Amino acid sequence: xxxxxxxxxxxxxxxxxxxxxxxxxxxxxxxxxxxxxxxxxxxxxxxxxxxxxxxxxxxxxxxxxxxxxxxxxxxxxxxxxxxxxxxxxxxxxxxxxxxxxxxxxxxxxxxxxxxxxxxxxxxxxxxxxxxxxxxxxxxxxxxxxxxxxxxxxxxxxxxxxxxxxxxxxxxxxxxxxxxxxxxxxxxxxxxxxxxxxxxxxxxxxxxxxxxxxxxxxxxxxxxxxxxxxxxxxxxxxxxxxxxxxxxxxxxxxxxxxxxxxxxxxxxxxxxxxxxxxxxxxxxxxxxxxxxxxxxxxxxxxxxxxxxxxxxxxxxxxxxxxxxxxxxxxxxxxxxxxxxxxxxxxxxxxxxxxxxxxxx
Numbered sequence: 001x002x003x004x005x006x007x008x009x010x011x012x013x014x015x016x017x018x019x020x021x022x023x024x025x026x027x028x029x030x031x032x033x034x035x036x037x038x039x040x041x042x043x044x045x046x047x048x049x050x051x052x053x054x055x056x057x058x059x060x061x062x063x064x065x066x067x068x069x070x071x072x073x074x075x076x077x078x079x080x081x082x083x084x085x086x087x088x089x090x091x092x093x094x095x096x097x098x099x100x101x102x103x104x105x106x107x108x109x110x111x112x113x114x115x116x117x118x119x120x121x122x123x124x125x126x127x128x129x130x131x132x133x134x135x136x137x138x139x140x141x142x143x144x145x146x147x148x149x150x151x152x153x154x155x156x157x158x159x160x161x162x163x164x165x166x167x168x169x170x171x172x173x174x175x176x177x178x179x180x181x182x183x184x185x186x187x188x189x190x191x192x193x194x195x196x197x198x199x200x201x202x203x204x205x206x207x208x209x210x211x212x213x214x215x216x217x218x219x220x221x222x223x224x225x226x227x228x229x230x231x232x233x234x235x236x237x238x239x240x241x242x243x244x245x246x247x248x249x250x251x252x253x254x255x256x257x258x259x260x261x262x263x264x265x266x267x268x269x270x271x272x273x274x275x276x277x278x279x280x281x282x283x284x285x286x287x288x289x290x291x292x293x294x295x296x297x298x299x300x301x302x303x304x305x306x307x308x309x310x311x312x313x314x315x316x317x318x319x320x321x322x323x324x325x326x327x328x329x330x331x332x333x334x335x336x337x338x339x340x341x342x343x344x345x346x347x348x349x350x351x352x353x354x355x356x357x358x359x
Contacts, residue, residue: 001052001239002256002257003247003248003249003252003253003256004235004247004256005045005048005255005259006253006255006258006259007041007247007252009263011040011044012038012039012123012263012266013266013270013292015035015037015041016038016122016123017035017266017274017288017291018034019034019035019036019038019039020122020267021271021274025095027278027287028281030285037224037225037228040228040229040232045126046130046180046183046184046187047184047232047236048187049130049133050133050183050184050187050188051188051190051191052187053133054137054188055195056069057146063138066134066137066138066141067138068318071314072311072315074127075110076306076310076311076314077264077302077303078110078124078127078264080302081261081264081265081302082108082120082121084269085120085121085265086099086120088268088269089268092272092275092276093272094268094271094275097268097271103117103118104120107119107124110124110131111131112128113128113174121264121267122268123264128174129177129180132174132175132176133177133181133184136177140152153185153188154206156176156185157181157182157210159181160179160182160213163178164179182210185210186233187236189203190207190237193207194240211230211233255296258300258302258303260303260307261300261303261306262295262296262299265298265302266292269295269298270292270294270295273291273294274287274288274291277290
């Protein structure tokens with residue numbers, strides 16, 4: 001999952017620095033170097049989130065615990081990147097993409113999409129859908145219905161189908177995540193397929209239906225798009241089956257460890273860099289190399305000196321408030337906000353017989 005997350009983040013970076021930048025400001029190099037399908041790294045992100053967030057409930061005691069862990073994962077790096085990006089755009093300028101100070105303040109909530117406020121950085125739009133998914137699972141968790149997830153998911157997917165193919169449901173389409181719900185739910189189904197053999201047949205049927213539905217959403221875009229989405233499902237299946245263990249190498253794991261700050265930081269900062277250096281590169285595609293290198297270095301520094309320390313202090317405060325001893329500082333690189341620790345053993349709760357104590 002960490003390797004896939006790192007790859008997904010890098011695909012998005014390539015897409016923004018080639019195809020998206022060209023549509024906004026124009027490139028001097030040929031279109032044949034554009035990475036036009038890298039945007040599908042976002043759908044892969046959503047699928048990974050479905051898998052790891054559902055897994056995370058094995059370590060959750062109550063709804064407040066779940067919310068706190070999500071906040072500590074998401075906000076420290078996000079606030080830092082939002083501040084730096086807003087300041088950089090104000091200072092250097094980025095025609096057509098500037099935001100007001102009021103917009104910036106609303107962006108700090110991550111819920112700017114709910115009130116129609118533009119993002120300080122274009123990539124922030126996905127975080128709203130992440131939060132809608134988290135809150136949906138939170139409601140299911142606190143009402144003790146996690147054991148009914150296959151039935152709830154079936155209804156959710158039916159609403160997704162209606163919203164995408166028949167009638168766009170006003171407002172609820174955002175609150176209920178009816179645009180990208182199929183990918184979040186697919187991640188949950190892959191999790192159940194791996195760790196819940198007692199419901200394997202039911203899960204396989206649902207996964208086949210949901211995958212077909214997800215593919216149908218992209219038919220109008222073209223065959224290549226459909227094949228990419230299908231390939232995404234294949235890669236995920238091979239991953240949970242242990243067929244892609246060779247991807248757990250230092251490069252991909254490193255990218256996975258910095259994937260969240262890399263995702264948050266790269267777009268508008270990278271555009272500013274390209275705007276100021278592209279004349280020196282002529283018609284060479286190498287113009288995207290400096291912003292890639294700069295973004296990766298900054299993402300690492302943000303992860304090590306901002307994300308991890310702030311997360312640790314917040315966790316220590318939370319544990320101290322609950323009367324527990326603060327945790328020791330870890331010397332290992334903490335995974336990004338989209339990541340979860342690797343499981344030491346499968347969790348014990350069973351679909352169909354969940355209890356509060358087991359969660």
